[in-house]
Amino acid sequence: MSQLFNRRSMMGMAGGALSAASVLSSSHAHAKLKNDFEPRGGDGIWERLPSLNLEAYDEMSTSTRKWVNGALARAAQQRANELMVKNGMKPDQQISFEDASKLLSNDPIIAMRASSWQRLQWHMWQELKREFYDNYDAYMSEMEATDKTGPGTLELNPGIEPEYTKHEIHMQPGGYTGDPFAGHLYLYGTANFYVGQNYQDQGHAALAAAVPVPADGKVRRILDAGCSCGQQVVALKRRFPDAEVWGVDIGAPMVRYAHMRAVDNGVDVNFRHALAEKTGFPDGYFDIVTSYILHHEVTEQATYEIIRETSRVLRPGGVYFPVDVYTMPSRRVLDGTPMRRIQDWITSRWNHERWWYDYQRSDFLGEMQRSGFALNMDGPEASAYAVNLSQARARQTSGRPQALGDMSGQGGQKNIMGTKI
Amino acid sequence: MAETKGNRPTYATDFITTDIEKVTFFGNVHIDNMMTTLLAMGNELWVQRKRQHILEALLAEKGVKPEAIEKYVATPAQEQAWAKERDVLVARLWSHHDKNTGEYNFASDWNGK
Numbered sequence A: 001m002s003q004l005f006n007r008r009s010m011m012g013m014a015g016g017a018l019s020a021a022s023v024l025s026s027s028h029a030h031a032k033l034k035n036d037f038e039p040r041g042g043d044g045i046w047e048r049l050p051s052l053n054l055e056a057y058d059e060m061s062t063s064t065r066k067w068v069n070g071a072l073a074r075a076a077q078q079r080a081n082e083l084m085v086k087n088g089m090k091p092d093q094q095i096s097f098e099d100a101s102k103l104l105s106n107d108p109i110i111a112m113r114a115s116s117w118q119r120l121q122w123h124m125w126q127e128l129k130r131e132f133y134d135n136y137d138a139y140m141s142e143m144e145a146t147d148k149t150g151p152g153t154l155e156l157n158p159g160i161e162p163e164y165t166k167h168e169i170h171m172q173p174g175g176y177t178g179d180p181f182a183g184h185l186y187l188y189g190t191a192n193f194y195v196g197q198n199y200q201d202q203g204h205a206a207l208a209a210a211v212p213v214p215a216d217g218k219v220r221r222i223l224d225a226g227c228s229c230g231q232q233v234v235a236l237k238r239r240f241p242d243a244e245v246w247g248v249d250i251g252a253p254m255v256r257y258a259h260m261r262a263v264d265n266g267v268d269v270n271f272r273h274a275l276a277e278k279t280g281f282p283d284g285y286f287d288i289v290t291s292y293i294l295h296h297e298v299t300e301q302a303t304y305e306i307i308r309e310t311s312r313v314l315r316p317g318g319v320y321f322p323v324d325v326y327t328m329p330s331r332r333v334l335d336g337t338p339m340r341r342i343q344d345w346i347t348s349r350w351n352h353e354r355w356w357y358d359y360q361r362s363d364f365l366g367e368m369q370r371s372g373f374a375l376n377m378d379g380p381e382a383s384a385y386a387v388n389l390s391q392a393r394a395r396q397t398s399g400r401p402q403a404l405g406d407m408s409g410q411g412g413q414k415n416i417m418g419t420k421i
Numbered sequence B: 001m002a003e004t005k006g007n008r009p010t011y012a013t014d015f016i017t018t019d020i021e022k023v024t025f026f027g028n029v030h031i032d033n034m035m036t037t038l039l040a041m042g043n044e045l046w047v048q049r050k051r052q053h054i055l056e057a058l059l060a061e062k063g064v065k066p067e068a069i070e071k072y073v074a075t076p077a078q079e080q081a082w083a084k085e086r087d088v089l090v091a092r093l094w095s096h097h098d099k100n101t102g103e104y105n106f107a108s109d110w111n112g113k
């Protein structure tokens, strides 16, 4: 409970009858920022959506998504299995996309799952976007006020974005680079994607906890590539308070938001608007480089360039810990079971994961080896759906079973790690 | 280019737009469109219920009885404002029906990936 009684929730309380003493004993006292726009306060690191209506609207989307990802997805899979058997095949038989599409696309439950997921996702973005544009000046002023203040630094480099980074991945309006509120949209959009289980960045904290340390134990500088809203950057700083922690991202609005959020929470971390394949850091600068679900969103070529750049900026003995859908061979889903074929296509085309197939095809491990990494296939457990990892952790410590987010993959799986030779 | 207001720097680039809102999964876009409507309606419904839970909890603290809510008579100004609000709600629930064309089947530009 104590977490709820922070400055932010107090400010949002009608009547505000609480004493100054309880404000001061807050577990999470922020310094009031200049132009801080948070009409309803927050809870811990989570800044509440600015109106009760939007918050409730979004909650219901989240609850609906839980059903779509859970019971409805299972029912769709069941239908696919039945249709396979009915047509004289085994449920997990490999078939072509064309055949899978013919077989499954007229099934109402499979269509229902695809349509409801896709429409929910689209509608959610539109609703969030409306809020930020309705209060355009307030949100812009808030970002402008922290662009040049610390703790931590922000570096913006307009004009560096290659075309491949300008797609509206996940249908996010304007994509990562093309909307001034891309960071705002991404944070609240993914809170929905994580079905409400990452409001306190729990998934990112679990990932940060999993990050392996170089054999000599020295951790002076850390880089998180493709850092989006800086959730992992902040989590890394909390785990390694003495380290200099950096995040790079190609979305300028993403790092602007990330910086603002870090400042708002008093966390001293640095953000640079840069390509992961061209970070601008000196050779051997970092002890650890992480990335979380970056690679499936870049071209095959960019993935190779990012691996080479990572090798360049790591010092000998430094550690690379990339977490993504296919970084481990065991996570590859190139198999052609019918539902997988359809889902992959829908993800790539209609959730607009523009580089999904590129990434599936890339020789990730091979390029790591060619770039001077010793591979360890038995690295710490991680998950491309971070909240699964945090839930798996919670299960381990409490010993009690908890509901998983019903998303791809299990809790944790061994993740690849590379050590710079 | 991103939508801008005034001339403050946005740091936003041009971007490549998607056509994802034109897909149909049911083979009949009206059904997909109806999906959006129903999702929106469910969300709206919860918005109202949540507000109501909060409101009634606060009112009860102040001694307002449920009957007083039940028998409330609105003023003409309230009626007018609420009608306007309903128009906005209608647009939110239904406006996509006059835009989405369903010109693609979801698999129509599968290109042998």
Ligand SMILES: C[S@@+](CC[C@H](N)C(=O)[O-])C[C@H]1O[C@@H](n2cnc3c(N)ncnc32)[C@H](O)[C@@H]1O
Binding pocket: A165, A176, A177, A204, A225, A226, A227, A228, A229, A231, A232, A248, A249, A250, A251, A254, A274, A275, A276, A277, A291, A292, A293, A294, A297, A298, A302
């Ligand atoms: C799925 S998000 C990553 C999520 C994030 N790591 C987190 O912890 O929540 C992908 C991010 O990578 C960024 N990105 C895409 N291509 C990039 C590149 N070549 N270099 C740097 N960032 C890139 C995007 O702007 C986006 O913010």
